[in-house]
Amino acid sequence: xxxxxxxxxxxxxxxxxxxxxxxxxxxxxxxxxxxxxxxxxxxxxxxxxxxxxxxxxxxxxxxxxxxxxxxxxxxxxxxxxxxxxxxxxxxxxxxxxxxxxxxxxxxxxxxxxxxxxxxxxxxxxxxxxxxxxxxxxxxxxxxxxxxxxxxxxxxxxxxxxxxxxxxxxxxxxxxxxxxxxxxxxxxxxxxxxxxxxxxxxxxxxxxxxxxxxxxxxxxxxxxxxxxxxxxxxxxxxxxxxxxxxxxxxxxxxxxxxxxxxxxxxxxxxxxxxxxxxxxxxxxxxxxxxxxxxxxxxxxxxxxxxxxxxxxxxxxxxxxxxxxxxxxxxxxxxxxxxxxxxxxxxxxxxxxxxxxxxxxxxxxxxxxxxxxxxxxxxxxxxxxxxxxxxxxxx
Ligand code: GDP
Ligand code: ZN
Numbered sequence: 001x002x003x004x005x006x007x008x009x010x011x012x013x014x015x016x017x018x019x020x021x022x023x024x025x026x027x028x029x030x031x032x033x034x035x036x037x038x039x040x041x042x043x044x045x046x047x048x049x050x051x052x053x054x055x056x057x058x059x060x061x062x063x064x065x066x067x068x069x070x071x072x073x074x075x076x077x078x079x080x081x082x083x084x085x086x087x088x089x090x091x092x093x094x095x096x097x098x099x100x101x102x103x104x105x106x107x108x109x110x111x112x113x114x115x116x117x118x119x120x121x122x123x124x125x126x127x128x129x130x131x132x133x134x135x136x137x138x139x140x141x142x143x144x145x146x147x148x149x150x151x152x153x154x155x156x157x158x159x160x161x162x163x164x165x166x167x168x169x170x171x172x173x174x175x176x177x178x179x180x181x182x183x184x185x186x187x188x189x190x191x192x193x194x195x196x197x198x199x200x201x202x203x204x205x206x207x208x209x210x211x212x213x214x215x216x217x218x219x220x221x222x223x224x225x226x227x228x229x230x231x232x233x234x235x236x237x238x239x240x241x242x243x244x245x246x247x248x249x250x251x252x253x254x255x256x257x258x259x260x261x262x263x264x265x266x267x268x269x270x271x272x273x274x275x276x277x278x279x280x281x282x283x284x285x286x287x288x289x290x291x292x293x294x295x296x297x298x299x300x301x302x303x304x305x306x307x308x309x310x311x312x313x314x315x316x317x318x319x320x321x322x323x324x325x326x327x328x329x330x331x332x333x334x335x336x337x338x339x340x341x342x343x344x345x346x347x348x349x350x351x352x353x354x355x356x357x358x359x360x361x362x363x364x365x366x367x368x369x370x371x372x373x374x375x376x377x378x379x380x381x382x383x384x385x386x387x388x389x390x391x392x393x
Contacts, residue, residue, distance in 0.1 A: 139155075
């Protein structure tokens with residue numbers, strides 16, 4: 001039983017938090033303008049291409065509590081992270097993080113529980129250039145009625161976000177996920193065979209939205225020799241990209257993976273079947289990409305498929321899965337900009353005969369020469385060519 005003092009103390013602490021939140025909300029108004037030119041991500045996610053997650057409803061005894069505790073720990077950390085962020089329109093209420101959005105409703109992690117929320121009708125995305133008001137990863141202010149129904153009253157400014165052109169209103173952007181720190185690009189060495197061009201596309205996408213990219217090559221247990229894997233990924237390591245060689249099956253590289261995920265909010269990218277779920281389950285036993293994040297609520301608002309889910313890690317941090325990422329359309333990217341995303345091409349191009357060399361067929365192209373001399377990765381150059389031809393002139 002809580003004593004009166006304890007209750008008072010708690011009340012006092014809540015009041016303090018609220019005052020702080022209000023102050024931040026006020027501070028934000030000036031910063032609102034700046035927020036709009038935030039990061040963009042032009043990767044194409046095809047919602048029709050979604051792999052429907054199966055909704056696991058039955059959980060072992062104690063599992064729900066365990067998950068809540070994890071979520072609470074991770075949530076606290078994330079809220080602390082955003083403490084210095086100024087906030088938008090004034091609103092009173094609880095602070096939480098949106099972990100799932102589904103046809104107008106969202107699931108918000110507030111303290112140690114989940115609140116299913118609708119979004120305050122007066123909140124409009126229209127003037128922000130976005131089609132959605134609330135995205136997974138958003139820090140929001142929630143009010144709650146006696147029946148436990150929540151309403152999102154305000155969305156705090158995003159420190160980063162991934163967006164794509166809206167499916168229906170292509171002049172507007174849809175925010176896929178907010179407040180991401182890094183992009184973990186997962187590939188498998190075999191089954192399916194490693195696809196370097198896709199890694200390059202993800203690297204470009206990460207650079208365009210200023211996310212730290214990490215590469216994880218899974219299923220190295222299927223490689224004849226680890227030396228082959230290392231050689232294949234050497235160009236990336238030489239460029240300074242962190243590369244983790246892992247096997248969800250043998251446990252290799254899992255510690256390293258834990259280290260990079262700890263305390264960060266990480267978006268996952270990679271073809272289906274490369275082992276994203278298996279890796280996460282290895283990182284944290286019981287963590288299930290396909291079922292965890294959507295298992296707490298039954299039914300409500302599920303008529304559209306969940307696109308993005310957010311999982312809390314015990315050790316702190318979140319992992320965000322964006323199922324349906326298949327092809328990375330590099331929307332809005334021009335051919336002439338492509339080379340700038342290949343640091344090694346930029347370096348070699350200084351000796352090209354023509355200043356505007358496309359490195360595709362020009363005479364005196366130092367990039368082509370470097371590839372022929374083995375000084376520049378043929379695989380990287382090959383992906384450059386393929387992506388170049390895909391882009392509008
Ligand atoms: P996801 O679609 O990226 O989440 O991939 P999954 O985690 O569902 O894995 C796809 C398949 O690859 C499953 O059959 C896994 O058992 C298998 N798999 C995952 N990781 C490894 C690994 O490290 N080695 C091997 N040999 N198989 C793996
Ligand atoms: Zn050139």
